[in-house]
Amino acid sequence: MKPVRSISALAAAWVFAAAVCPSVGSAQDAPAAAPNVIVEVRVEGNKFRSVSAVLADVKLHEGQAYSDKAVRADEQRLLKTRRYSQVSAVKTQTDKGVIVTFKVVERPAVESVVYQGNKALKDKDLRGSLSFGAGDPIDPYMIESGLQAIRSQHRSAGFYKAAVSYDKAELAKTGKLTYRIVEGPKAYLKKIRFKNNRAMSTRKLKGAIKSRRRIWPFTTGALDLETAERDVVDLRNFYHGEGYLGAQVGHELTFKGKAATLTFLIEEGIRSRIGKTTFAGATVFSAAEIDRHLKLTSGEFYNDLVLRRDREKIQALYGEIGYVDAAATVKTVYTAKPGLVDLAYTVAEGKQYRVGRIDIRGNTVTKMNVIRRQLQFRPGQLYDTVAAEQT
Template sequence: MGRQVRSSWYSGKSAPDSRMLHSCPIHRKAIKEGKMAQVQDANKPCPRALIEVAFLVAGMMLHLDIVAGATDSNQIDLVSVPGVIIRSIEFIGNKHYSDERLHKMIGIELGERYDPFLAESGRRTIIDVYKKVGYSFVQVSFDAVQAGQGRLIYTINEGPRVRIKQIKFVGNRAFSSSTLSKVLKTKQRTWLVMPGYYSEQVLTEDLEALRGFYYKHGYLGYEVALDKQFTPDKTGLIVVFKISEGRPYQIKEIILTGNKAFPTDQLVGMLRIGVGQRYKKDMVSLDVKKILDLYRQKGFIDAQVNHIPRLSPDVNDNHVSLEITISEGRQFRIGRIEITGNDTTQDKAIRRVLDEYGFVPGQLYNAKMAPLQGESLMEKYVQMAIMADQVLIRPEVPADGEPNRRDVRVDVTEGLTGLIMPGVGVSSDHGIIGQLIYRQKNFDITNWPRSWSELFSMKAFRGGGQTLEVSLQPGTVVSYYSVVFSEPYLLDRPIGLDLVGSSYRRFLESYDEDRLRALVELEQRMPDGWRRILGLRAEAVGVINLDYDAPQEIRDVEGTNDIYGIEVGLGLTKVDDIYQPHTGFRVRGSYEQVFGDFDFGLLTASASKYFTIYEDPLGKKTVLAASLQAGTTVGTAPPFERFYVGGMGKYAVRGFDYRGISCRGLQVFDPDSDPNLVPRYIDPIGSKYAVVANLELIVPLVGDNLSLLAFTDTGTIEDGHWRVSAGGGIQIQVPQFFGSNVPIRFEYGVPLVYSDLDETRRFSFTMGGMFR
């Protein structure tokens, strides 16, 4: 007796022709509904799966049921039936995942028509998710017969869950096993800490990561193989990486090809790597980027720079010829600049940002600042200046077809730039501060409202790129109220104007301090990075509510003190990103002459230097920031104008309290007080000078929004003793309105060197924007 093969497919579908089944040797004598399919070779066995696949390719839902007793083994009896609706989805044998989770994973819903493709895809999905969590021997099947009747039943045999018992490295000499293990995502099981489940996908990725590690460190002749050894009960796995390192390859010569605009000597001089050094892919890639940046900065929009390490045909020669290939393309100058999408923002608010950075018609198209792929510094600078949701800058072929010019299209997507914001700020230096702030970051003082609705809908006073902020910030320690107006381009030139009116009260150690302040500051930004500074201030400083034992230095200035200051300064900024620098430096020095109730001077200087220590393939940069702050009084300054060190402020030495490093004043008691009281030096009265240095390492964990911090701080005041602290923390940049971020910092600093009179505080934090 032969066998009979019965099948069914949804009505209305066409049967496959013989070309689709040419590899199947079963001869079909007839297919009902007039669909014929002849297959040539009937002498070979026909796999059932092959028939299924062929029919599925034709778009038919085929189910095969082989029944003993048929008389013609080469006959397939095809019966047309209506489409099957899935009435139930069941899972049998699953323990690790619930029915609900598995149902979501497979993506099949009740009431849908049964599709074998989707059912098979669901089966494979279940296998994949089980294997990712360590069930390497999982088996999943579904009943095709039941599925054809509307019941989709998956039977799961989970098998044992495999843990990584041990990870071995064999043959490694240049790098220790602990170093190589840090490259891997797969981790060995650690009791109660690391479960160490086996994932075939992750282990495959680890193998490639290990190979990439050796390659980028110059071991171009490496061989890395993987050996997996399961325990007899299949619950454990020993992973063995077999490594043949070979020798590190050195650069024999550097060959530049394709460069015409710049001489070879100039380009080679830009490279950090050189002949005789070990070939390191990451370092070479950074050098290649330097060359590419040079070309793009000089108008070569389409420039491409690549490198190829060419090995010697002699397998015993561990030298490479480093070939850097350059495709320059054409050099372009900027033509017409068209701005679109700025319904509210004035063109000039955008153009003056472009003007400041030389992105103007007639100049070379700086594709380093505005590359083809977007996400550029120029886009960021324009976006921050007008607080747009998005800014796109793209070159375009000019209408007249000029081959050496590219027009520029600036597409602006405007966003919400004005808002009334309630909030709360918390800081270990300033306590809890409530905040009610009106802020318009694209303010235009000339755009007066034409109706009340324009005023309250934030459509008035908008579009000029200025800033207006009205801030009410009452607090438990500090209360601050201010009105701030900023014009970044005074007279449409790169001159910043800040007008500030503020009222401030702070509860200090032995008295309360009130300040009523008016400030005018001008800063001219020069094309070469230099900045000229002029500032004027007038303040009424109240020293009130003195403690009974306040030092004499505080008693001498009790009441209201009127002071006026004129400041002149000079600065220089050379950073890669003015908002978030990764390389470069900033320096600033100024002198302020103060007069009024007191006559003295304030000489201050600051410097910051940024180093990119490491950049990962995703562009996240680990940055080392070094900074120096110094200041001294010229003449006799009152305590409220002297220098205080400690906390998280301008003169920050973490690990110490706010104003915790200071000269101390001797207690002064009233004559009627207890005669047994002994005066002590307790309350700070400030120092004539202060010097503070900070070194901070910022390691990004999640983009630039979550970073790990490590720091060391040192500082001194007029007592001549240096203080030193060290510690770490985390920084969280919380995205807020207007494209800006509110920094949240948690830091733990340990005082290593300190004075007996210093006040220490190991844990410091700040959450929310503070006052300026």
């Protein structure tokens, strides 16, 4: 009977072991967790652009671990191209891995770009001025920018009255963008004159403008109305900078055949002097202390360049005694007396700083003590922005 009990006990032990220790075969039969790896990236909803063209703006790829953050980033990346009005990504889990599908709603695209009426400039030259082309989304801003670029090209070539338009209805209906160009007459600048300039020499004024008369073969002298209009602004700013704050500038064109004369009409007015100077927000220095360091003081002629240097000088005064963030702004205040203006400074002093630890790095040849002897500041001293720049 003992052998029987022994066998029964052994059998019971085997059954218990099988219960608590699953066999290798049973482990293999259990379903494995689906891998979190991208096995495919798809595109749906694309009508104008190919799948490969859409995915060219996507960073997700097969074999990459799936990440919600990476998917959201690709959605934003596609939207920023402005080719799509809507973008959403859908995750599909399969036994083999993850399928990511980008569902897009494309903006209407430009089917073709055509130029009509351009005789002097070739299509390829005009095409080079555009930042878009066939297949790109219809973007009113970009199309208008292209129109202005084409017009500027013609005007720079001397077609000073060139006009450009396009048919919005045709574009919306067919996707065809046709730029219609009316080149108009061509002219060149034979002469540039200045009228009523007494305080400023013609030579100085010519240096302030961009228009140039024809000096063949060095300059074409192409007449460009936009450049002439900008020259008017530049001349006015030039006079203002020299203290003629009331100066007015205009221009007129006269023609003899294709030869044009551009005349700038100038009213210089009175050259302004400085009245009083105030310094709001200044507590570290008195007004007299600041004023003593400035060039543009009471009685001096107004000058933009000198004023800018004076403002920088105020900031340097504060910077020398540790006011690293000190900033000065200035406004020109017109007085009741013609030709007299006041200067109103506003000073934001900020906090005062001292030098802390000084670290020197990258010196492979010069010894540390030699470099330190050349420094103009030491730990504990007030930080000097001027000395720091000179070191």
